[in-house]
């Protein structure tokens with residue numbers, strides 16, 4: 001377990017983590033809360049026993065975003081940090097096999113969900129105050145190595161993650177132009193040992209599957225969710241105060257050179 005060693009760095013700040021009930025999101029919730037933030041876990045999954053206050057939420061529904069923002073501003077009174085993490089793999093379909101329904105579902109959650117997350121994050125951060133310290137806004141969007149380099153598949157996932165990369169830069173530039181104190185960055189993980197790989201774990205076993213995917217990383221292993229949580233914590237905190245519009249790659253060097261094997265579509 002990687003530890004932050006920072007206990008109250010985010011005291012007084014309020015964070016929303018979408019998809020915070022599992023994997024990278026749950027690790028981020030624990031680290032943000034450990035650093036002193038008040039964290040809202042916004043997820044489709046039922047409430048868990050983990051840290052953070054759970055609010056049922058569907059990132060693909062604008063009505064759900066309106067309700068979430070009203071809840072957080074009503075209960076917590078402010079919003080400083082938005083981690084747009086919720087996502088699905090949507091299977092391994094290629095351009096010939098991906099159906100329109102599959103494409104639309106993946107874009108609705110992975111791409112449109114992040115668009116809505118950025119839109120309502122800015123609204124919430126701007127509504128923080130008066131009478132309270134202004135928000136120190138940080139939006140962290142979880143993309144993927146699949147948002148940096150192409151692959152023959154999965155087509156819908158790759159396209160959705162590419163959209164998140166440039167959406168994040170657009171939001172960063174817009175907030176800078178408007179002189180909002182809101183930064184926006186994207187994170188690009190390689191393979192992380194989470195439930196998103198459940199179909200593979202079920203097919204070949206967790207340890208075998210983890211070793212298989214790990215061997216496709218130059219570093220020789222998959223990441224643990226906490227290692228990505230540390231990246232989220234850095235981007236959420238003032239330690240990254242000059243970092244905006246950036247793409248932070250945490251991929252065990254997968255994108256550092258030619259990929260001789262596909263990471264995302266094992267054959």
Ligand SMILES: NC(=O)c1ccc[n+]([C@@H]2O[C@H](COP(=O)([O-])OP(=O)(O)OC[C@H]3O[C@@H](n4cnc5c(N)ncnc54)[C@H](O)[C@@H]3O)[C@@H](O)[C@H]2O)c1
Nearest residue numbers: 019022023024043044058059086087144191192194195196
């Ligand atoms: N695990 C990896 O190897 C990896 C690599 C690159 C990028 N990512 C990205 O990281 C993010 C987190 O994935 P993870 O690996 O922790 O997976 P995970 O399956 O462990 O967690 C995803 C969470 O998102 C939630 N979610 C799904 N659809 C939702 C919706 N419509 N509204 C609200 N919540 C929803 C799920 O309930 C779940 O709690 C995803 O965006 C994923 O694409 C993961």
